[in-house]
Amino acid sequence: MADDFSKVTGLPDDLGIEDDLRRSEEVLTVRTDTRRYGKAMTIIEGFEDGEDLRELASSLKRSLACGGTVEGDTIELQGNHVARVPDLLREHGYAVEER
Numbered sequence: 001m002a003d004d005f006s007k008v009t010g011l012p013d014d015l016g017i018e019d020d021l022r023r024s025e026e027v028l029t030v031r032t033d034t035r036r037y038g039k040a041m042t043i044i045e046g047f048e049d050g051e052d053l054r055e056l057a058s059s060l061k062r063s064l065a066c067g068g069t070v071e072g073d074t075i076e077l078q079g080n081h082v083a084r085v086p087d088l089l090r091e092h093g094y095a096v097e098e099r
Contacts, residue, residue: 026046026048026094026095027046027095027096027097028044028046028089028094028095028096029044029046029096029097030043030044030085030086030089030096030097031043032080032082039078039079040078041076041078041079042080042081042082043074043075043076044060044074044075044077044089045073047073047074047075048073053075054070056075056092057069057070057075059088060075060077060085060088060089061077063084063088064077064081064088066078066081
């Protein structure tokens with residue numbers, strides 16, 4: 001896949017442009033869900049397979065001062081953070097669908 005981008009853009013592979021382009025093409029959705037004991041969870045979905053979500057989840061948890069986990073291809077954050085998460089994801093280069 002990296003070869004495809006370098007042929008199209010003419011830029012060297014060392015720049016890592018393929019990661020930025022892949023992120024910008026993904027459209028993530030952010031929603032809330034109610035879990036055990038009526039606690040709110042913020043769910044982030046729409047990631048492609050093979051993406052390192054643990055690093056992104058860690059960054060989001062630090063920024064939001066909350067707990068959370070990665071379940072398959074989704075990130076789950078404790079609490080209702082729907083208002084702040086889209087902006088944080090955009091800072092990381094992702095496109096977010098507004099709901």
